[in-house]
Amino acid sequence: DAMVIQNPRYQVTQFGKPVTLSCSQTLNHNVMYWYQQKSSQAPKLLFHYYDKDFNNEADTPDNFQSRRPNTSFCFLDIRSPGLGDAAMYLCATSSGTSGRDEQFFGPGTRLTVL
Amino acid sequence: GEDVEQSLFLSVREGDSSVINCTYTDSSSTYLYWYKQEPGAGLQLLTYIFSNMDMKQDQRLTVLLNKKDKHLSLRIADTQTGDSAIYFCAGFQGGYNKLIFGAGTRLAVHP
Numbered sequence: 296d297a298m299v300i301q302n303p304r305y306q307v308t309q310f311g312k313p314v315t316l317s318c319s320q321t322l323n324h325n326v327m328y329w330y331q332q333k334s335s336q337a338p339k340l341l342f343h344y345y346d347k348d349f350n351n352e353a354d355t356p357d358n359f360q361s362r363r364p365n366t367s368f369c370f371l372d373i374r375s376p377g378l379g380d381a382a383m384y385l386c387a388t389s390s391g392t393s394g395r396d397e398q399f400f401g402p403g404t405r406l407t408v409l
Numbered sequence: 410g411e412d413v414e415q416s417l418f419l420s421v422r423e424g425d426s427s428v429i430n431c432t433y434t435d436s437s438s439t440y441l442y443w444y445k446q447e448p449g450a451g452l453q454l455l456t457y458i459f460s461n462m463d464m465k466q467d468q469r470l471t472v473l474l475n476k477k478d479k480h481l482s483l484r485i486a487d488t489q490t491g492d493s494a495i496y497f498c499a500g501f502q503g504g505y506n507k508l509i510f511g512a513g514t515r516l517a518v519h520p
Contacts, residue, residue, distance in 0.1 A: 299451065335417065335512060336512050337413065337497070337509075337513070338452070338497070338510045339510075340507050340508070343507075352507075385451060385452070387452075392507075393506070394439045394501035394503065397454050398452075398454070399451075399454075400444075400452040401451050402449060402451045403451060
């Protein structure tokens with residue numbers, strides 16, 4: 296089945312220690328998104344790639360970076376995780392960025408910062 | 410910017426109807442969505458409604474949109490235990506080409 300895969304499902308890191316979360320897709324979609332979802336809060340868009348074009352949200356901290364080496368993979372890098380970065384990180388993909396283009400979500404990676 | 414609000418929790422008896430409500434602030438949202446999140450899984454699109462519609466029905470699901478009050482609801486008929494999940498309302502912010510989510514409503518279905 297075509298799908299969005301996130302690895303690892305659970306990630307524990309230490310305060311200030313860089314961490315990378317991975318997302319891959321078999322849908323061959325042009326757009327890949329990263330969302331941050333804190334406990335009992337709405338998923339919040341951090342940034343997205345349309346093909347190789349990177350689109351950062353204005354309020355995304357500089358501590359968060361992303362890479363998309365090819366169509367299938369996208370990475371979220373947190374350079375110096377703080378306690379406030381503990382959250383579920385959701386990856387999503389879509390064929391385009393219009394309202395008609397459904398976003399398909401992966402199961403998420405739960406990040407714990409010690 | 411867009412703000413989307415939902416009540417956090419709803420409990421219903423199996424076989425009853427569930428109604429999950431959502432309010433939004435951006436009247437220019439062209440599409441409004443309902444997503445379902447089961448434990449350990451990603452968000453799954455359940456249904457959506459275009460802003461020029463008042464109602465959309467899809468099997469057990471009915472979406473009602475009141476544009477004047479900026480109110481969206483999702484009705485699940487004959488609610489089953491398998492419907493237990495978190496339901497997210499989201500609006501599409503056309504000027505920014507992005508989804509704005511509510512915090513989610515946790516639906517608990519009991520016998």
